[in-house]
Amino acid sequence: MEFTFTSKQEMLRKAAREFAEREVAPRVQEMDETGEVPMDLVKKMFDLGFGGLLIPQEYGGSGMGHVARMIVIEEISRISPPLGFTLQIVHLGQAPVIYFGSEEQKRKWLPELAKGALIASSAVTEPTGGSDVLGIQTTARKEGDEWVISGRKCFITNAHFSNIHGVLAKTGDREFSYFMVEADRPGVKLGRKEDKFGLRGCVTGEIAFDEVRVPEENLVGSPGKGLRVALASISNVGRPGVAAVALGILRRCLEEAAKYAKERKLYGKPISDLQAIQWKLTDIYMDYQTSWLLVYYAAWLRDQNIRVDAENAMCKLWATEAAVRAAKLLTEVFGAYGVLREYVPQRLLRDAQVLIPSAGTSDIMRVVMARKALEFSP
Ligand SMILES: Cc1cc2nc3c(=O)[nH]c(=O)nc-3n(C[C@H](O)[C@H](O)[C@H](O)COP(=O)(O)OP(=O)(O)OC[C@H]3O[C@@H](n4cnc5c(N)ncnc54)[C@H](O)[C@@H]3O)c2cc1C
Known part of the structure; x- marks a missing residue:
């Protein structure tokens, strides 16, 4: 090892x-x-x-x-x-x-x-299809050697500055294909930017496709196999990416908690002398360390080309929920200062919570892991 x-x-x-x-x-x-x-x-x-x-x-x-x-x-x-x-x-x-x-x-x-001359979004989610990805209603129909795409995507991060969109669309009954759609094609329209309470400074919003024509060569992967293109990308890149953001939050929580505990003096001593504060710090430390191991282990497996859907889901679930726990503890270590906008804890707490639904909720991560867990039956 x-x-x-x-x-x-x-x-x-x-x-x-x-x-x-x-x-x-x-x-x-x-x-x-x-x-x-x-x-x-x-x-x-x-x-x-x-x-x-x-x-x-x-x-x-x-x-x-x-x-x-x-x-x-x-x-x-x-x-x-x-x-x-x-x-x-x-x-x-x-x-x-x-x-x-x-x-x-x-x-x-x-x-x-x-x-960075091109930036691509990943446009999968729709009002009728988040966890239930088969519920999407965007369609692509073939006309000559072109595909015509119509539908509406929501919660698409980077949509408002991407110049090409990766779009999952229905191309048949329970059949999907994945297209790269240049943002300047006629019929591509940006919608609202969501007003999130956390991860502010990162844009997530809507894109509409109104009879948008793309050539055959913009279809990625095999026709009808787009679900695998979208889901494998989310599993191998999207989920670990969210987990790594959570890891950054966890690290910051640990640093801020340790610093504040040593600086803040009560009863003539730093609050780091109080066992209740030390235990909050050790809980944050454990959550950082366990998340670190899961995140880097899953990434290492992917670098060896080993299939890691369950490990990706595990690090995403664990690190994001750990980040919420840690940011909440950090807020408590700071006392009343923790809830003030000028101090970092409340911002980390808001940011951490927004990670939970992105790239699939914790419930969906459990659905993914359950398949692997059941394989342990001797
Ligand atoms: C910050 C942010 C960025 C995002 N960026 C993108 C992006 O770039 N591209 C993109 O395509 N999407 C993006 N999304 C969308 C995200 O992938 C979806 O929000 C997510 O898949 C959940 O879908 P939903 O919001 O429709 O919730 P729903 O699917 O409506 O879920 C509602 C509730 O039901 C639960 N649930 C659903 N199914 C099950 C089940 N089988 N078992 C148990 N519980 C279940 C869920 O866990 C949840 O609690 C982003 C979301 C956020 C918050």
């Missing part, structure tokens, strides 16, 4: 930490207040190579892989969970082309996606 990072991964962590502390930290308050995405910081993440971590070198990325991706998202989310979330969706939008695209599609899109 090996529990160490490579020197390249350590250098990447250092670069991500420096970027987050120097350039992102001063913007966090403004992002929370306005809810606006800082596009200059998104561009800088691409300039630093964070956008192309999963894209193989031959297509313009660094191909550093899943562990490297977890490192960068954890570090950025330690300072700004919404920016970490934005980056994780950047990767999710690329995944269908990386893992299911034809050679021609990879050559056409991946170099642009790696440098």
Whole structure:
């Protein structure tokens, strides 16, 4: 067994930490207040190579892989969970082309996606199809050598600045296909931006497709097999990405709790001397450490090309729920200051809670894990 990072991964962590502390930290308050995405910081993440971590070198990325991706998202989310979330969706939008695209599609899109000239959303959820993905109503019908797409997607992260959308649509009775749809095609319309109570500074909203025509070559994967394209991308990239954002929150909770406990003095002593405070810290520490192990283990398995749907679901469920627990404890360690907007605990608590439904709720994570759990029957 090996529990160490490579020197390249350590250098990447250092670069991500420096970027987050120097350039992102001063913007966090403004992002929370306005809810606006800082596009200059998104561009800088691409300039630093964070956008192309999963894209193989031959297509313009660094191909550093899943562990490297977890490192960068954890570090950025330690300072700004919404920016970490934005980056994780950047990767999710690329995944269908990386893992299911034809050679021609990879050559056409991946170099642009790696440098941020193209940003892709992942548009799966609809008002009638969140957990029940088979309930989506967006359709694509074939006309000559074109597909015509109509429908409405909701809760789509990065939709409002993506210039290409990955769209899951029905192409038959219980048959789905996955399309890349350029945002400037006639009939693509952006809808409302949701006013979330957390992860503010990361945009999630609606896209409508009104008789949008795309050529045959925009269909990713085999016709009729789009559900696998969408779900494998969400499982292998979306869920671990959310878990890594949660890991960043957990790390920050631990640091803030330890710092405040040593600084805040009551009865003439720091509150870190109180056993009740120490126990809150140890609970946060355990949640950080167990989440860390699950997140990096699942990422390591993916880097070995081992199928890890259950592990991805487990790290997503565990780390996001742990982040909510930790942020709540942190709020309590801060006493009344914990609920003030100018202090960090309440923001982390709001951000952590928003992670729970994204990329599938905790209930759905249990549904995924149950299949694997039942295989343990001797
Ligand atoms: C911040 C954020 C970002 C998002 N970004 C994207 C994105 O980029 N692209 C995208 O396509 N979607 C995105 N989503 C949507 C997200 O994937 C869905 O919200 C999620 O799948 C849940 O769907 P729903 O909200 O319709 O809840 P519902 O499916 O309506 O669920 C309602 C309740 O029923 C429970 N439930 C449902 N089915 C079961 C079951 N079988 N067993 C037990 N309980 C069940 C759920 O756990 C939940 O408690 C995002 C969501 C959020 C919050």
